[in-house]
Amino acid sequence: MPELPEVETTRRGIEPHIRGRKIRQLLVRDHRLRWPVDAGIPQSVSGQSVISVSRRAKYLLLELDQGWLMLHLGMSGSLRILPSGTPPETHDHVDVLFDSNQILRFRDPRRFGSLFYMTTLDHPLLSKLGPEPLSDDFSVDYLMRRARQVRRNIKTFLMDADIVVGVGNIYANEALFYAGIRPLTEAGKVRRARMARLVAAVKMVLAKAIDAGGTSLRDFLREDGKPGYFRHELQVYGREGEACFACEGPLTSLRISNRATVYCRRCQR
DNA sequence: ATCGGGACCTGCTTGC
C-alpha cells in the first residue's frame, strides 16, 4: 500500500477532477473490503457534490454537501480518474460517476482497503490517531515525551499510528537511516539530539517522497496511471546486502514485528 | 495498560 506520500499524491491528483462535481451514481461491484461496504452508501451520496478532498493519516476524506466519504487504500489500493464507460477490470470494486462524465475508480486486489460514508468526522478509526508527521505538532518535545512512556524499539514506535500517523515500513526504514539510529534501539533511550534528527528525517523523507509523486514498487499508480519516482531515492529499503550509499559497507537486514527492516551497521548506531 | 502476533486477501517472485 500506499504510505502517506502515496495517499497525498493520490489526493492531489484526484481533487482537481472531482472538487465541485456532483455525484451522479456510486457503484459497488464488490462490497467485501476490510469492512463490508454499507449497502446504503449509493443512495446516501447520490446527488451530493464534492466540496473538498482532504487527508487524515492515510484516510482520504471526500467532503460532500452533507457528509464525508472516507476511503482507505489498504495495502494495494489505488484510485484512477477515467472517462465514463471505461470497462472495469478485475479488482475494480467501486466507481463514483460524476456529472462531468468522469469516473473515480477504486481498485484494490487485496481488499484491505475500506470505504465509509458518515455525517460527522467523529469516527472511531480517526479518534485515537497521533499527529500528522508534517505538522508542527510532530516535534522533538512531543516524541521525547511519548518515547519515555514506552518500552519498545524505535522502529515499531515510529510506525505506531497512535504515536504519529503515516509512517509505514518503507519510510520508517529510510528515516532511521537518515537519522543514524539503529531500528532496534529502545525508543526511550534515544537522546534528544538524535530524536531531533529523527523528527527532521521523517519530515524530510515524507516531503521528498510527496514531491516525487510517491514510491511505486508494484501496485501503486497515481490517479493518471503513472508511477511515482521516489523508488530511485530509497537509501536502504529493498537494498539488503547492497552497499550503503554513505559508507559503502553492506546493508544488514532483519525482521522486526514481521516487517522487513534494512539498515547500515556502520552509519546507524 | 502495553505489546506482539495473528488475521484479513490476492498476486508476484523464488526455489525446488
Place this chain on the structure above:
DNA sequence: TGCAAGCAGGTCCCGA
C-alpha cells in the same frame, strides 16, 4: 515448466 512457499506498501483486534 509446474507447483508451493514466501513475501508484499496496513492496521485492527485479541490474548498474554
